[in-house]
Amino acid sequence: MxxxxxxxxxxxxxxxxxxxxxxxxxxxxxxxxxxxxxxxxxxxxxxxxxxxxxxxxxxxxxxxxxxxxxxxxxxxxxxxxxxxxxxxxxxxxxxxxVPAIKPAAEISRTRVIGVLGTQATVRQPYVDDLAARFAADCTVLRHGSAKLVDMAEAALAGERPSVAAVREALAGLTTQPGGDAIDVIVNACTHFPLLEEELAAATGALVRFVDGGxxxxxxxxxxxxxxxxxxxxxxxxxxxxxxxxxxxxxxxxxxxxxxxxxxxx
Missing domain, CATH: 3.40.50.1860 (Rossmann fold)
Incomplete structure (x- = not known):
């Protein structure tokens, strides 16, 4: 059987x-x-x-x-x-x-990577270890956003967020020193691929997103x-x-x- x-x-x-x-x-x-x-x-x-x-x-x-x-x-x-x-x-x-830092480092040209997750994830020593092992020659900027998690949950129920709201939620990452050079963002929360279109519109064509799915x-x-x-x-x-x-x-x-x-x- x-x-x-x-x-x-x-x-x-x-x-x-x-x-x-x-x-x-x-x-x-x-x-x-x-x-x-x-x-x-x-x-x-x-x-x-x-x-x-x-x-x-x-x-x-x-x-x-x-x-x-x-x-x-x-x-x-x-x-x-x-x-x-x-x-x-x-x-x-x-x-x-786990955050897809290794593939992000492999494709980054500017050598500046963003790690976008929850507050709990981005502060973990595990992320420190991944960055040290696979992105030692990169600047790795991190940001935890509870707002994006809530937006993703709402989007799945049919309530899509505005691009402006997503851009505002990303500001904690993109406005950090060096944030304007980010060319790859790691979706270190499985919720964020649910906002694929809005994230792409909020960051522009020069930024790529990677996730572990x-x-x-x-x-x-x-x-x-x-x-x-x-x-x-x-x-x-x-x-x-x-x-x-x-x-x-x-x-x-x-x-x-x-x-x-x-x-x-």
């Missing part, structure tokens, strides 16, 4: 859909479960201690409930803080999401190579840790990605 165990994607909100989508494109028969910790959203303004305790405990409950073959922590903040804790706690393959999809495909999948794709599931009016508005966007069933944990 075909293996019906799903791939489980986890994020604080809806940003992880930017990782789920390329994975679904590579593995069209893979059963998918998407979990948004709506009760804990947003992670970017929470403390490291709180995230390090919350994420492994929650993923433990989810692993028992859904029996995933693999878990993707589709959240930069959760990954940079809690990835090792989760791997120590669970006997399930875990794929994390396609690379994570290839990693998942590699780790599941040779495994069995259902012959006919199963309806995907979206799971919220707290259902509310905001999550209800997301149903159409979820359905477009094949997440037809909506559940609460």
């Amino acid at each position: 075909a293996d019906r165990r799903p791939i489980l994607f986890f994020d604080s909100g809806m940003g992880g859909l930017s990782v789920l989508a390329p994975t679904a494109a590579l593995l069209p028969r893979a059963p998918l479960v998407y979990v948004a910790d709506s009760a804990g959203f947003p992670y970017g303004t929470r403390s490291e201690t709180e995230i390090a305790a919350r994420v492994p405990a929650l993923l433990g409950r989810l692993a028992e409930r859904y029996d995933p073959r693999l878990i993707v922590i589709a959240c930069n903040t959760a990954s940079t803080i809690a990835l090792q804790h989760v791997r120590a706690a669970l006997d399930v393959p875990i794929v994390g999401t 396609p690379g994570i999809a290839r990693r998942v495909a590699h780790l599941t190579e040779g495994q069995q999948w259902p012959e006919v794709p199963l309806p995907g599931r979206a799971v919220f840790t707290a259902a509310n009016a905001r999550t209800a508005r997301l149903a159409p966007a979820l359905a477009r990605l094949g997440l037809e069933a909506v559940e609460s944990l």
